[in-house]
Amino acid sequence: MDGTARGPKVVAARSLVEAAYETIRHDILTGDLAPGTKLRFEMLRARYGVGASTLREALTRLVGEALVTSEEQRGFRVAPISIEDFADLTRTRRLIEVEALRQSIVFGDDLWEAGLVAAFHRLSKVEEKLPDAPERQQDEFEERNRDFHRALIAACPSRWLKHMHAILFQQSERYRRIALCDRTVPRDVHTEHKAVLEAALARDVDLACRLEGEHIERTLEVLNELVASKALPLRS
Amino acid sequence: MDGTARGPKVVAARSLVEAAYETIRHDILTGDLAPGTKLRFEMLRARYGVGASTLREALTRLVGEALVTSEEQRGFRVAPISIEDFADLTRTRRLIEVEALRQSIVFGDDLWEAGLVAAFHRLSKVEEKLPDAPERQQDEFEERNRDFHRALIAACPSRWLKHMHAILFQQSERYRRIALCDRTVPRDVHTEHKAVLEAALARDVDLACRLEGEHIERTLEVLNELVASKALPLRS
DNA sequence: GTCAATAATAATTTCGAGATTTCAGAAAAG
DNA sequence: CTTTTCTGAAATCTCGAAATTATTATTGAC
16 A cells, blocks of 8 residues: 555556556555555556556456455445455365366376476475565465466366356455465465375375365464454454 | 347446446347357447447456456457356356355245245246246346345355355356257256255255256256257357 | 535546557568 | 568557536535
8 A cells, every 4th residue: 555666566468457457456465455445546547557447447357356346436445354254265265176176186187297296396486485585475476376276276177167266266365465474373385285286196086185175274274363363453 | 139129128227337237248148149249349339329438347347257258459259158168167056056055054044934935936926927928038037036046045154155156147047048948858947946945945955955956957958958959059 | 503405525437539459451572 | 372561441448538426515494
């Protein structure tokens, strides 16, 4: 939300709508645009330097992804967050992602394995240097983490299941960034990822699905502890 | 797709974007705008009588619901349909809807039961007179059918599960309208609905979920037969 | 002082012309 | 004959002012 200078947001987009969409989305996911914030057009125009119609289209897209809410004739707001919402989100994502993983392991071929190992490797690299500068690396970590989870379910033949997963996974990024930034609750994400990877490569469907489910649930547990102990607000 | 005059589409919407969105969505769901159709702005402006930016916003919303596709700098198209897509859609919807129903039956109270019975009653009324004039009644049937399926899972406490369901259910409406219009394959939808209702009211979770799953799958079977026998194209 | 009606202000929503990009067909080169 | 380049036409994309609608402030009546 602050206007301090940071590195120019690198957004390779062909249309202005796309660029605005990606930048605003990023600002919402990082919390730079805080949950519940009213999104006035004058403010947005000054901030992102595009016209009203262009902004409107970008915001409409974000409404479709439930990152923004809109009320007829009353404009747009950053979608609120709450621990209850994250609990619901986590359970739903678990249902979808575990089923997708199950199918992916069954259908996955050598190419899938290769992509998976590659994604894990790249994720590991950024996980190593994550403790040094948590904030700086977060964008890269999120990207690698998303790619790894995508690679896990890449061989799932259901486009719709993967589409549902994409929506839910992006939603949870808002909460994940909060949970990962704070380091009060200790957690070894790398080991969790490694365990899932090995089970998947070993084609141990049940084990992989159980580990993946627990891995997904883990972030909720961390956030629950944070809310309980540190009185983390988590309100809109 | 034709420009012939038909009854004025009754759309109670506060904003023009909303009105355009609902009208276009309806035209896509009914097939009035055929799958794969290029959506040029001049054509849409003439047809729906709103400006380019307004249309753009309405279309963007439809892209979010996967009823329209967009390619950067190349405009919008009505999303294609295929029997493979419907098979995938059906399986995914079954996973979601059955899980939502399971939770709904567990959590449902008297008010839920009342709403369910009411929705079933209204659906029955339109199911009775459906054979007389299949085309005329289809809009009303779709609305009542949607309300009934919504009522079934209304007591499910997960907002996300219900959100996922809404997306998938709307998608399947396109295919359902095709399957229900054609009457070559006999089917007693009313009896299927009644069986699910009774199992749900009896709180027989497993039976209700099994019946609901079969009910969902049934439309796919019908459409599969249609494609096989009558050489129904089902391509974009 | 409270409430309702009205005016002033602020924000959202809509439009259509102009900038930019893609597409289709003809002409030229290989 | 095939491929490439060019050019006009057509379509998409963008902007900012104007219209519409909400919100706030003011006034007057009870």
